[in-house]
Amino acid sequence: MTILVTGGAGFIGSNFVLDWFEGSTEPVVNLDKLTYAGNLQNLAALEGNPNHHFVQGDFGDAALVAQLLAQYQPRAIVNFAAESHVDRSIHGPADFIHTNIVGTFNLLECVRSYWGAMDATGKEAFRFLHVSTDEVYGSLAKDDPAFTEHHRYEPNSPYSASKAASDHLVRAYHHTYGLPVLTTNCSNNYGPFHFPEKLIPLMIVNAQAGKPLPVYGDGQQIRDWLYVKDHCSAIRRVLQAGTVGEVYNVGGWNEKPNLEIVHTVCALLDELKPRADGKPYQEQITYVTDRPGHDRRYAIDARKLEQELGWKPAETFETGIRKTVQWYLDNPEWVRNVQSGGYRDWIGKQYGEH
């Protein structure tokens, strides 16, 4: 048996593949285009593992996907591949439409034809798991209840709109063609191999480099945070026991304002690697113009996954964030290698530095 993972060289996908081989020898075909966000160094620990088959390519390339499906005959597909950064989607939405909507559509078409040709037993056992985000639900007011799986889709950024469209396509392929799909909508992840354009790694990396720690607006935007390995265990659990056609919200019950996250990172750095001048890292915090259309609050109600499938996160925010900061301190070479010229230009554009 084999599974096909798309986007398995990105942040969550690579954590998922690494985790997979901690508990299984079932082969993984890892299809990733290696955009700026894909990084084979994330998978260095799998070098020489005969069960990991990495293929550089586009998940929307019908001929390639059809060939991989015919060659490896996977029993399941886990679809991580996407353009994932909200700020990039504001500056240039086209790639998000192309990858997240058209790419997912092309993949679904290939999978529909592959699945359609299976015998009854194969059809019954097959799963297509689509990895999505809580951002499709839009923004909550301070006292609103957390998003359940029944919350209306109200995406507010080109990124979340493109993910919402892909979720709808996945749903439609189940209702129209009977494709055995599962969808997970997860809150913000953090942990090892997170590209340093995102809040937590950006703060760790900038703090270390003596650079400003840019906080959008008043920093009071609330997000729910989940350690990436807990997201991976949730995906494995849904793949194993989820009910076909169902949606599962994944979250850590860790709602925190962005500013609090930045203060927590600074305090951990003060403890683990104090500044040479002995001053606190929080002196580097600077407030920058808020992102247009910035959602105020996301919160995930993960009770369905917990109660129906018995999933529980292993980390609290306190244990997970400590591991994360320590990982970045222990892996300066990984950080250096992802900070190409292109990365530096982008970060300047994102925060209006020139």
Ligand code: NAD
């Ligand atoms: P990421 O940007 O780190 O990784 C995306 C990966 O997809 C990269 O390796 C990239 O090379 C690959 N990719 C992009 N376009 C491709 C294409 N056309 N064909 C093949 N591969 C392609 O993203 P991530 O943070 O790991 O997110 C993975 C998935 O999880 C995404 O679908 C995202 O929407 C979802 N998600 C992310 C979060 C989060 O907090 N990061 C939370 C919930 C859901």
